[in-house]
Structures are given as structure tokens and as C-alpha cells.
Amino acid sequence: MSIKVLVVDDSALIREVLTRMLTRDGDINVVGTATDPIDAREKIKALNPDVVTLDIEMPNMNGLQFLDRLMRLRPTPVVMVSTLTKKGASETLLALELGAVDFVAKPSAEAEGGIEAFGANLRDKIRAAAKSDVRGRSAGRAEAPKIAVKTAAAPAGALIAIGASTGGVEAIRAVLADMPADCPPIVIAQHMPPGFTNRFAARLDEICGLKVVEAEDRMPLLPGHAYVARGDYHLRVERTSGQLKARLTQDEPESGHRPSVDVLFESVARTVGPLAVGAILTGMGRDGARGLKLMRDAGAYTVGQNQASALVYGMPRVAFEEGAVVEQAPVEAIAARLAHALVRLKSAA
Structure with missing residues (x-):
């Protein structure tokens, strides 16, 4: 048809x-x-x-x-x-x-x-x-229950990574709006062309309690801040002198995309390991599944948006089928899942 x-x-x-x-x-x-x-x-x-x-x-x-x-x-x-x-x-x-x-x-x-x-x-x-x-x-918008998140107390060096594509603008907004101000740095790869990611970050900054910016190369990643990958640039996380920083490159597209969720998640798995938590949200295709599996294998908590709340259940479905997610959850509950995972990390530390 x-x-x-x-x-x-x-x-x-x-x-x-x-x-x-x-x-x-x-x-x-x-x-x-x-x-x-x-x-x-x-x-x-x-x-x-x-x-x-x-x-x-x-x-x-x-x-x-x-x-x-x-x-x-x-x-x-x-x-x-x-x-x-x-x-x-x-x-x-x-x-x-x-x-x-x-x-x-x-x-x-x-x-x-x-x-x-x-x-x-x-x-x-x-x-x-x-x-x-x-x-x-x-x-679902009218029926979605709000889940209060009071704190995201986390050990030093913790990081949150989020990836999305089609439908991700609204899904990311929903997650960030519920994250508490004391959360660790958040890095975001959303499939979006140049010229739009700066405005996307500015819009998120207007409506969220966190400080949201478009990532710049070698920018330190600070608690209470979220960093959106720039259109047509890969965003990676590196550690220099004990400090987590953003790295932007224009390497070849991965999984057909630049920015690529796989590229971001793979760098988080390598650099942050078990101190990371990650979420894969709505989108078509399979970008992010491989990187999220590497994060889970490195000891990170990972969550995928469930089918009922995803505008396009493509990327989360592949991640789930490949064993990359610890659990699936509706988008309204993902901030709470991430925050609770961070609290458990803090307790374990």
C-alpha cells in the first residue's frame, strides 16, 4: 500500500x-x-x-x-x-x-x-x-500521570545521556521538564539539522528548570546543565584533567546521522561507564541501540521509551530487542527512573 x-x-x-x-x-x-x-x-x-x-x-x-x-x-x-x-x-x-x-x-x-x-x-x-x-x-497527553522527581542526588562524575529522533522534541522536553535542578550533566543527541539545534536548546532553556545550551567543543559539562548536540556535528564526552567535557567533530555520519546517538552513547560508555544513566526515546531506525548496549554492558542503567508513549517506536524497539535497555517506561516516567537510578548509584558509592 x-x-x-x-x-x-x-x-x-x-x-x-x-x-x-x-x-x-x-x-x-x-x-x-x-x-x-x-x-x-x-x-x-x-x-x-x-x-x-x-x-x-x-x-x-x-x-x-x-x-x-x-x-x-x-x-x-x-x-x-x-x-x-x-x-x-x-x-x-x-x-x-x-x-x-x-x-x-x-x-x-x-x-x-x-x-x-x-x-x-x-x-x-x-x-x-x-x-x-x-x-x-x-x-495519551490528557491521561498521562505526572511523576514527581524531587532529587537526582548522584555521585561525582555521574552523567545522563539521552538520544532521540522523530518525535524527540516533545519527548526530550517532557523528560527535561521533570528533571530536578541538582541532576548531573545531561548530554543530548537529537536528529536535527544545522540552524535548528540552537533554537531547540534555547526553547528547552525557556521551559525547563535546568540550564540548556547548544554544546560547544571542549565545553565543561556541569551539574544542573543540559547540552544539545549541534546540528551536523557529532557530540562525544571525554574526560580531561578529571573534568567531563563535550567534544564536537564532523566525522563521517554514523548510523546515517550526524549527530548520531550511537556516537554519543559509545563515548559515554567508554568515558563514564557505570556512573552513567541513559535513555533512548522515540525515533525511526536503529541509531542508538548499539551505543546503549555498550552503556549497559559497561554497568550503566538504561531505559527505553515504551511503545504506548512513543510517537515512532523504532529506535526504542531495536534497543529493547537487542538487550540494550534495563527496562521500558512511558515518557512521563523516564525522568523519575533516571533520578532513582542516580540515587541508587549515590547509595552504592
């Missing part, structure tokens, strides 16, 4: 380009296009698409307003097609908070290779969106 897509954009050129890109491999069928949200509303009812691509700036109704209404009234997987600007990044992150599955940045007019890479990326995002559970997530 091919994936049915509705393309929503006020530009005739963009609608044509997206249609051509999406239908290239034969497993995606563009069943219709819409020029604005009013047009889109009627076509969603008539065509019942599996996935909608949505622009933000459109006439008659802003794409964000339309997305908010759509997710409340008829939850449908949506992939945002975003502009690579500071304003575009902020609006895209808001769209993910409102319920969009993922986003792609519109390609620049330069290299043909850029257009081809954009098309491949877009098709992958559509395939992931088609497998996502937006209806389950919408229902």
Missing part, C-alpha cells in the same frame, strides 16, 4: 517540486494539493491522507493555527516544510510542540545535490510519519 500524502503550500512551484520529489520512489502517492488551510481542510475530509505536508506562512490562516485545530479535531501525521531562518526555526519548534511529527527545511537554490538530499530526506520523514501514532499521543 502506498502512502497517501496531501501537499499544502501557497506556492505553485513548491507544490510541484514536493509532488515530484515525493512520488519518485513509487511508494508515496500525492493524492492532492491545497493552496491554503481552508482548501486543505476540505481535501483532508475528502481524501483522508495518511500524511500532510504543511507550510507555515500561508494566506487565510497561519499554518500553526491550522495545525493546532487539526491535531485537536482530527489528529493526522503532519510534516512541516520550514524555512531555514531564526523565525522559521522558532515557528517549526512550536509546530512540533503543537503535534507535528517532524519537519524538513526548504532547500536553498544553490546545489543540485542539495535538492536531491532534500528529496531523500523528505521521503524518509514521510515514511516515518506514516508509521507514527499521533492519535495515541493526543489521547
Whole structure:
């Protein structure tokens, strides 16, 4: 069965380009296009698409307003097609908070290779969106119990590592928002392109009690702080002069990604070992499973997001099947699981 897509954009050129890109491999069928949200509303009812691509700036109704209404009234997987600007990044992150599955940045007019890479990326995002559970997530938000986390007392040198992909913006927010201010450093690899990770870190910093920043090379990792891997850079953890620090490199992509969750987790297993705790969250593919298994083998506590709460149960599923996680838990409980594991480490020390 091919994936049915509705393309929503006020530009005739963009609608044509997206249609051509999406239908290239034969497993995606563009069943219709819409020029604005009013047009889109009627076509969603008539065509019942599996996935909608949505622009933000459109006439008659802003794409964000339309997305908010759509997710409340008829939850449908949506992939945002975003502009690579500071304003575009902020609006895209808001769209993910409102319920969009993922986003792609519109390609620049330069290299043909850029257009081809954009098309491949877009098709992958559509395939992931088609497998996502937006209806389950919408229902789960209202029912999710909050689990209070008062402390994350941990021995010196402890570290928390988190990896995610599709759906990770909201999952990471949920975990960080529940982490206490006394937690050890947190390092995060979220699949996200350049130009968006800085705004993502800033947004997390606005809504979490922790200090959240985009990681910089050789930056010391401090308690009460969280560090987001920069787009198009691998993030590793190293220890120099007894101090844990971030290392950023542009080595070849691992598991098809840069930043790669595997790269981060492998460095944590090697550098921090049993003093680490790790979580693998929602995402398509298998990035992170190998690295998380190395963390568990090194004595770290590891948790995977469970299927019921994961927007895309891909990365957590592979990690679970390969024996990389000690246990699975709903995203609302992961901060508590990590904090309790740290307290046990402190007691054992």
C-alpha cells in the first residue's frame, strides 16, 4: 500500500517540486494539493491522507493555527516544510510542540545535490510519519500521570545521556521538564539539522528548570546543565584533567546521522561507564541501540521509551530487542527512573 500524502503550500512551484520529489520512489502517492488551510481542510475530509505536508506562512490562516485545530479535531501525521531562518526555526519548534511529527527545511537554490538530499530526506520523514501514532499521543497527553522527581542526588562524575529522533522534541522536553535542578550533566543527541539545534536548546532553556545550551567543543559539562548536540556535528564526552567535557567533530555520519546517538552513547560508555544513566526515546531506525548496549554492558542503567508513549517506536524497539535497555517506561516516567537510578548509584558509592 502506498502512502497517501496531501501537499499544502501557497506556492505553485513548491507544490510541484514536493509532488515530484515525493512520488519518485513509487511508494508515496500525492493524492492532492491545497493552496491554503481552508482548501486543505476540505481535501483532508475528502481524501483522508495518511500524511500532510504543511507550510507555515500561508494566506487565510497561519499554518500553526491550522495545525493546532487539526491535531485537536482530527489528529493526522503532519510534516512541516520550514524555512531555514531564526523565525522559521522558532515557528517549526512550536509546530512540533503543537503535534507535528517532524519537519524538513526548504532547500536553498544553490546545489543540485542539495535538492536531491532534500528529496531523500523528505521521503524518509514521510515514511516515518506514516508509521507514527499521533492519535495515541493526543489521547495519551490528557491521561498521562505526572511523576514527581524531587532529587537526582548522584555521585561525582555521574552523567545522563539521552538520544532521540522523530518525535524527540516533545519527548526530550517532557523528560527535561521533570528533571530536578541538582541532576548531573545531561548530554543530548537529537536528529536535527544545522540552524535548528540552537533554537531547540534555547526553547528547552525557556521551559525547563535546568540550564540548556547548544554544546560547544571542549565545553565543561556541569551539574544542573543540559547540552544539545549541534546540528551536523557529532557530540562525544571525554574526560580531561578529571573534568567531563563535550567534544564536537564532523566525522563521517554514523548510523546515517550526524549527530548520531550511537556516537554519543559509545563515548559515554567508554568515558563514564557505570556512573552513567541513559535513555533512548522515540525515533525511526536503529541509531542508538548499539551505543546503549555498550552503556549497559559497561554497568550503566538504561531505559527505553515504551511503545504506548512513543510517537515512532523504532529506535526504542531495536534497543529493547537487542538487550540494550534495563527496562521500558512511558515518557512521563523516564525522568523519575533516571533520578532513582542516580540515587541508587549515590547509595552504592
